[in-house]
Amino acid sequence: MDEIAIYHTDVETALFDFFSGTSQALLDRYADVGREEARDRSLAELDYSSSLAVLSSVEAAVRLDYLRRAYDRWRDPLSKAMRKVYQRKGSRARLEEELIYLWGDVAALPKVLISGLLGAFQYRHWLAHGRYWTPKFGRQYDYVTVFIIAQNFICEMDAYNAAKR
Template sequence: MPSLFSLTEIANHHVDVEASLRLYFSNANPTFPQRFFSYTLTEITDELSDRINETEMQSALTILARVEAALRRDYLRRCKDKLADDVSIAFRKIHKARGNHARLDDDILKTWYDNLGNSERVVVSRLRGMLKFRHWMAHGRYWNHRPVHSFQDVYLVADLTISTLKLR
């Protein structure tokens, strides 16, 4: 399987893009006078804020996609390796019915949730809640009540999920 970017690499990319935006929207940008010729300071600040918000959402979506990939790879590995733990046994039952098309929330995350202790369930619950944000992002952002999660929140929950479930 192809290698996946780590959460740290995604976070580093996010930091670089945000720093680049801040530089671009500053007087240190050699093209600043031409680019922002007719802008007021408020317009420049607002546009920068919009670009940073968009970058936050794109980076959060990338993090959530990375976690989904780790969960699906783990699901397939547990099915293939025929591990004897409760999660693997439950995954094999799902695999028998759905094959490689297990549903992320209803099958994989529910199985994890059902087989964890209370403190670990909190992590899975938080991730499941963030999937609404992912759906909002991935499906056109057309409904009014968008779930709000910062990049930092998504990163922390993703990191906790990967370490709690010992995903690769």
């Protein structure tokens, strides 16, 4: 996730530099459109793509952890619960309904964190499926919000794993 944060900051800075400059490409491409409006649209797209990347990283971390628990046969309660899921579903366990649920229920991660993460995944579904409907998330999501939720979740995962080994 650190690489995503660095990339996001680099591209954001580049967009501000580009739209404040006088390059011929800028002048040609946005002659009929206000530069601030075009810049804001570009920044919004960056926000969407960075949010998607962060949430994809969280999914990868959860799924890798799940498979590690299934294969390595750890003895903590979360690993045992995940092995039961693995016996039924193998690598096709459902991310939100099974794996993240177990992190909240068995590992007892804070409910507010789990609900925030589940909401962020609803935001990801909206992003990934074309943004063609009007979302009803119950709160605003943006890159910063998603990053903070994801970072907090990964830290809690790491803390749980460190305590149970």
